[in-house]
Amino acid sequence: MSHAPVTVVGIGADGWSGLAPGSREALRRAEVLIGGPRQLDLLPGDCTGERVAWPSPLRPAVPGLLAAHAGRRVCVLASGDPMFFGIGRTLAGILGAERLRVLPHPSSVSYACARLGWPLEATEVISVVGRPPAALSAALHDGRRLLVLSSGAETPAAVAALLRERGYGPSRMTVLEQLGAERERRVEGAAQDWPHLPGDPLNVIAVECRRDPSALRLPLTPGLPDEAFAHDGQLTKRHVRAATLAALAPAPGELLWDVGGGSGSIGIEWMRSHPSCRAVAVERDPVRAERITRNADALGVPTLRVVTGPAPSALTDLPTPDAVFIGGGLTAPGLLTTCWEALPPGGRLVANTVTLESEALLTDWYRRHGGELTRLAVAHAVPVGGFTGWRQAMPVTQWAVTRRPGPQQPPRPRPTTHPTAHTHPHQEAHP
Template sequence: MAERSPWLTIVGIGEDGPAGLCAASRAALETATYVTGAPRQLALLPELTATREAWPVPFVDGIERLLARRGRPTVMLASGDPFWFGAGGTVTALLARDEWVAHPARSTFALAAARLGWRLEETACLGLHAAPLGRLRPLLAPGERAIVLVRDGDAAVEVARYLVAQGFGASAVTVLEALGGARERVRTTSAAAGDLDDVAHPVALAIAVAGDGRVMPRASGLADDWFAHDGQLTKRPQRALALSALAPRAGKLLWDIGAGSGSIAIEWLLAHPRTAAVAIERDPVRAARARVNADSLGVDRLRLVEGAAPGVLAELPLPDAVFVGGGLCDALLDWLFDSLPTGTRLVAHAVTLESEALLAARHAQHGGALLRVELAEAAALGTRRGWRASFPIVQWSVTL
C-alpha cells in the first residue's frame, strides 16, 4: 500500500519571516490552499494564493478547525522550532505519522544562547506562556541560568517581581525581543531594578540567578518548613525513606493516599519532570493546602482528588506506585491488592498500634520489607539537653 502524502506541513518561522525559511517550507506555502498561524506570523508572509486564517485564542479552539482540513494541503505556522515548547507536539499527537511533515526554524533558545554565549546544555529552558511562575522555583540557585519564553511585556515584569519575592532580586535579567528580526532588541537589567516597562512581544528572558534567596535541595527529604501544613505531614526523615522505597522514575504515576500537605506527591514530582502524581485527600482544607504547596514548589502538574479511598480510586488511571500515609485499613489494602496490576510498588506508613499490627499481619501474608524507624532530636531539658523522641513509624514496602 502506497503511503499518503502529508496534508499538513508545520512550518517554523522566525522574526526574519520568509528569509529564514528553507526551500521546503517555501514550497509548502506556495502550494497550500490554507495557512493558519498567529496574526503576527501571517503578517510576515508574502502574497499567497492560500486562504489565511488566524489561529484562535485559546489555542485548543483551533485544533478542531485544523483537523477539519484533513486531506487538503495545509500549512500551520509555529514560532521557531515547533517541537520545543511549541504547538508541533500537541497537533501531531492527533495525527498519523504519514499525515504531516515539519520544517523547524531556529528556536528562540538557540538565538538567545547565540546572543549571550551561553551553553544550552548547561541552561534550563522553559516555556511559561500559560504556565505559573512557580515552575521557576526549583531552578533558583546562585550561578544557575535559565532562558524563559513568556507571554508578553507584562509577564516579563511578573517574572522580575517573582525573582525579587523569592530573594533573587540581584539576578541579571536579559530581555530579548523579536530575536532574528528587524525589531530585535537585547538589553540587560536586574530583577530588582523594576525598569521593564516597554517590553514588546515576542519576548524571552535570560536569567542569570543571583541573590541570597533560599535554595531548594535536589535530594529527597526537603525540610518540613518548605510545606505549609497543620501537623499532618510526613516528616523529613520518614519522607526520605518513603521516597527511597517508592523509587520515582521518569514517566511513572504515583497515588498518594491520605496526602495531607501533599509532601510525598510533591517530592515524587520534583524527582523528574516526567513523573506524574495524584494526591487523594478527603479533607478539603488539607487538599487546598496541598494545591498551594505544589504550585509554590514548581509542580503545578499535581492532580488533586478530594474524597476517601478506596471509594474515589476506581476512576483514576492505574498507578506504578502507591503511598498510603492516611486512612490505612484492611478494606483499603484489600482493594489495592485486588485492583492494581502486578508490579505496582506499595509503601504504607503506620503510627498507631492498630495500624502497626495491620502492617505486621500483611507483611507475614505478602512479604516485602517491614521497617520500624524511631527518631529523637536534641532539645532543651532545663539547663541541659536531652533527647525528645517522636512517635515511631512502621514502614511496609512491597511489590504487588
C-alpha cells in the same frame, strides 16, 4: 482524513527573509496555510493558499480543522522550531510522525543563547506559555541559568515578582524581544527592583539565579527541610520522607496517588524528582487540601492535582497509578484493598503508620504479599539542662511492596499469635 502529509514550517520574527529555500517553496505550493494571525501576516502575496487562522482554544480544534482540509496540500506555520514546545508535538500525536514533514527554524532559545554566549546544553528552559508561572520555582538554584519562554508582555514583571517571593530577588534578568528581527531589543535589571514597563509580547526571559543568603535552600535530593512546607502538624517529617521517597522510587512520567495528603509533602517531592512526574493528592480535610495547593505552587509543582474527599471513595475514577503512598487513614474499611487492586503489575505501594492498630494491619498484608517491613526511628539532639541529650520521635512502621504479575507469592508462615487489626475508620497523623 487523507493520508497526504502535512508540512510544518518554522518561522521566526524575521519572517520570510529568514526562511530557507525549502521552507519558502513549501509555503508557495501549499493550498491551505494554517497559523496564527501574526505568522500568516509574515507571508508575501505569492503564497496563494487559503489562509486559515487557528481558532481558540487551539488543541481541541486541530483534528476537525485538518479533517476539513483533507486531500489538500496543507502547510502549518509554527514559531521557530515546531518540535520545541510547539504545534509539532500536537500534530505528531494526532497524525503520526509518518504523516508529518517538519522544516524547522532556529528556536528562540537558540537565538537567546547565541546572544548571551550561554551554552545551550547547560541552560534550562521553562515555558510559561499556557502553563502556571509557579513551575519556575522548582528550577531555582543558586548559580543556574534559565531561559523562560514568555506568554506575553506582562511575563517579565510576573517572573521578577516570583523571584522576589522565592528569595531570588538578586537574580539578574535579561529580556530579549523580537529575536532575529530588525526590531530586536534587550533590557536588563535585577528582579528585586525590576525597573522596566511591559514591552513587546514576543520575548524570552534569561535569568541568572542568585539566592538571597537568608532564603531557604531547597536541594534536589528527597527530604526537603520541614520548614519548606506550610502545615498544621500533618507532615511526613524530613528523614522519614526521604526514606519514603526512596521506597516509592519515582521515575520519569510516572503517576503517584498520595492518599491522606496532609501537607502534600510526598506528592510534591515526587513531582520535583522529574518534570514529567505526576501526582494526585487525596485529602479529606478541605483546609488541608487548600494548603497542599499552596505548597505545590510555592515548591514549583503547580500541576499537582488535589482531590478533596475521604478515601477510598475519593479514589474512584482516578487514573491508574504507578505507585501509591498511604500516609493516613489506613484502617478505613477497604482502603488498602482499593489501593492494592488499583496498582498494575510492577506498581509500588508504600504505607507509613505510627499506631499499633495500623501496624497490625500492615503486618498481615506483609505476611500475605511480601515486600519489606521496616521500622524507622529518628532521634534529635536537644538541650537537657546544661547538657545535650537525645529526643526520640515516634517510630514509624513502613511497608513497601511491588505488585508482581500473575499469581501472588504464597503467604508467609502465620505467627503463633497475631493481633486483630482495628476495623473502624481512623485518620492517622502523618509520622
